Amino acid sequence: MFHFYYFVNVTSNCNITVILIQFTSQLQYKEKKTIIKNKRKTRAEKDDYHLLQREEQVVLLRLRTGHNRLNHHMATIKLKLVPSPLCPCGKNQTAEHILQACPYHSALRDTTWPEETALQKKLYGPREDLERTARFALQSGLTI
Secondary structure, eight states: OOEEEEEEEEOTTSOEEEEEEEEEOSOOHHHHHHHHHHHHSOGGGSOGGGGSOHHHHHHHHHHHHSOSSSHHHHHHSTTOOSSOOBOTTSSBOOHHHHHHTOGGGHHHHHHHOSSOOOHHHHHHSOHHHHHHHHHHHHHTOOOO
16 A cells, blocks of 8 residues: 655745655565666657567577576576587677677668668668667578
8 A cells, every 4th residue: 555645835926836744565676676776767668578578588688698508698697508609600699799799680680670770770670670670580480
């Protein structure tokens, strides 16, 4: 249960200011902090990740975090599930490499993104960009 107490002050030039006087609830400190942070975020700051299909969300999360099934990650974890972190082209097979530079996926990349697109936009951009990134990863034939 939330209890908010506000003091509203209307100034002479009609600027209205609202001051939070008291906030009491049964929530933990971390929960309160999360609620306050989310209230402060503008729509532009919120991630469209939650609007994607489940399969697309999984692929995108794996690409963002680097915890995926690409050779670089599989070779660097304790179990060393693959012998080499390299892509068939000879570079480390990371999400950035696959999305931005790998010559083996250049045709699909050029079809998916006709103009050059920054990695940040591919992984954190608006919904359309996130869907393109997920579609690219799924069509590449790689297990992400």
